Amino acid sequence: MDTILVVGGTGLVGSAVAAAARARGHAVRSLSREIPAPDAANFVIGVDYRVCNLYHSTQAELDEHLRGADVVIDCLNGVSHVAQAVFRVGAVQITDAAARVGITRIVVVSDVGCDQSDFAYYEAKTDQEGVYLDSPVATTVVRFTVVFEQMLQIIEKASRFRVVPTSSRAQIQPIDVADMAEVIVDTTADTGPDEIKSYGGPEIASVRSFSQQWLTHTGRRAALVPVPLITAIGRYLRSGANIVADSRRGSTTWQDWLNRSLPPAESTACESGPQTNGTPSHA
Secondary structure (H helix, E strand, C coil), rough: EEEEEEEECCCCCHHHHHHHHHCCCCEEEEEEECCCCCCCCCCCCEEEEEECCCCCHHHHHHHHHCCCEEEECCCCCCCCHHHHHHHHHHHHHHHHHHHCCCCEEEEEEECCCHHHHCCCHHHHHHHHHHHHCCCCEEEEEEEEEEEEEHHHHHHHHHCCEEEEEEECCCEECCEHHHHHHHHHHHHCCCCCCCEEEEEECCCCHHHHHHHHHHHHHHHHEEEEEEEECCHHCCCCCCCCHCCCCEEEECCCHHHHHHHHHCCCCCCCCCCCCCCCCCCCCCC
């Protein structure tokens, strides 16, 4: 079996990838700023955890971490300006080290339609992709739609004020992170030239529909307020660049995930605003 190095192996996607790779018998190394505690949710038994800060790592340090690996998977993510800056810095560091130690395949986890948006986060992901695709190491970019955990975080944050910005016009295609991880590990077997692949979850529905399902499931009370699709993220959603209807993976729906992740409410009462065109405050 291969030795797989997961950059960002303690994050949501990275830890799922590490678990999926270990389940298939691969040796797995993880590079991150911290090592998780053995009882942490993101700790995967059998992973070789290593501390590495890509902003300050030396050439010798990176070479040591990458030497002997067959494939590198970059799962770096984050919405802060600092995190987005690491996308490029990390890509440059990793591609240089990979070329020096003889790694022949890199897999980069990215976002569906990121090259069709002027939203700052998507511009940073597109820049990251470009560094890898311009490198001498064969690269597969695997783009995915929004994951359920991101949806939940956005809705819960907004609902604290009993108002959820929403849209009947904007559609999304969420995916289970476990399904993402299986696709990513599959991709490590690629042997061809550079390629960009895009995948989404099994169902496509409006932002309003998904928000209403959450309200019904949790019994929370919040107004579903339509907002216009005029921001950078709104234009991205309005264009449909976030949807890949012909490339669905997995079978877990939003309701399936809610049933598994959150206890259902005893009461399902909720209130919602008028249903008109609008956009959520975040993808």
